[in-house]
Amino acid sequence: MQVGTVVGLWRYPVKSMAAEALSEAEVGWHGIAGDRRWAFIRPHLERSGFPWLTLREVADMRQFTPRFADPADPDRSRTLVRTPEDHEHEVTDPALAARLGEGVRVIKQDVGVFDALPLSLITTSTVDGIAALSERPLEPARFRPNLLVAAAPGEEFPEDTWIGATLRIGNEMRMRVDARDPRCVITTMDPDTGERDPRVLREIAQRRENCAGVYGTIVTPGRIALGETVTLE
Numbered sequence: 311m312q313v314g315t316v317v318g319l320w321r322y323p324v325k326s327m328a329a330e331a332l333s334e335a336e337v338g339w340h341g342i343a344g345d346r347r348w349a350f351i352r353p354h355l356e357r358s359g360f361p362w363l364t365l366r367e368v369a370d371m372r373q374f375t376p377r378f379a380d381p382a383d384p385d386r387s388r389t390l391v392r393t394p395e396d397h398e399h400e401v402t403d404p405a406l407a408a409r410l411g412e413g414v415r416v417i418k419q420d421v422g423v424f425d426a427l428p429l430s431l432i433t434t435s436t437v438d439g440i441a442a443l444s445e446r447p448l449e450p451a452r453f454r455p456n457l458l459v460a461a462a463p464g465e466e467f468p469e470d471t472w473i474g475a476t477l478r479i480g481n482e483m484r485m486r487v488d489a490r491d492p493r494c495v496i497t498t499m500d501p502d503t504g505e506r507d508p509r510v511l512r513e514i515a516q517r518r519e520n521c522a523g524v525y526g527t528i529v530t531p532g533r534i535a536l537g538e539t540v541t542l543e
Contacts, residue, residue: 313468314433314540316479318450318458323376323389324401325349325423326364329451330377334535337483339528340421341428342456344384348376348401349423353413362423365496368410369504370394376401385420429485430454431477432523433461433469440522443513451501452510453493453523459540469524478541482532490521497522 320329321342326349336343350363365371373394380387389401399406407414422428432455441448450458457479461468472487479485493514498506514522 311542312462312539313472313477313542314459314461316457316534316536316538316540317434317460318455319534319536320451320454320456321345321384322454323348323378323384324374324391325362326368326371327374327376327391328372329454332536334533336531336533337429337528338531339428341424341528344378344387345428345456346422346424347385347420348389348416348418350407350410350414350416352411353415363410363414365499366494369499371410372499372501372504426491427488427525427527429456429526429528430491430523431457431459431469431485431487431526432491433459433467435461435465436467436469436522439466440510440514440518443517444507444509446507446509448510449501452497452499453491454496455523457534467518467522470521472524472542476529476543477526478543479534480532480538482530483528483534484530484532484543485526486529487524487526489525490519491523491525492520493522 319332321344322329323344325346351361352363355361375392377390378384378387390398391401392398432453437450477485498508498511
């Protein structure tokens with residue numbers, strides 16, 4: 311059964327930095343090629359459960375723009391980051407870590423630095439539903455998904471009903487929907503200005519059990535692209 315169409319596709323070469331909008335992407339067992347392969351670690355928290363430096367600690371991380379020198383082979387490519395001051399550094403350059411904070415350092419993980427699972431998906435219906443609850447327009451980028459799906463008309467939060475099912479995206483890739491996506495203070499931040507609006511997270515917490523969108527794992531790797539259909543198997 312067709313349940314939607316892919317209308318947004320993103321990867322995040324460096325955790326918590328700006329997204330890279332894609333028209334198509336290769337999805338392997340560890341998610342979209344190049345997604346969240348790099349992350350910065352806060353000092354003295356290396357052994358904690360969540361050592362990562364994020365927008366919660368450095369709000370202007372959203373203004374750091376990473377890119378791959380070789381977009382065709384992101385997992386082997388050099389990764390470059392442009393700062394808000396318009397300086398470009400190798401992601402491993404100590405000057406970049408110093409710009410983010412004293413004692414900060416970078417790591418790379420071939421499987422990606424994910425909060426939970428390698429793919430995140432949200433529907434336009436859910437974005438619109440939360441916008442209505444919080445009484446303000448919301449951009450999908452606020453939720454930092456890999457996939458934005460324009461769902462078929464009907465349910466307001468349709469992906470909640472897909473938990474435990476498998477989605478086929480396009481002709482090849484298949485994704486199992488494993489869990490709802492618990493949300494944090496990052497959803498209160500405007501992705502362009504950084505302005506905070508606590509109403510967004512308050513409504514998600516009070517009306518949506520603090521969840522919006524879903525996480526999933528890869529059942530069948532493959533290529534996906536904007537405009538492809540999403541089918542519930």
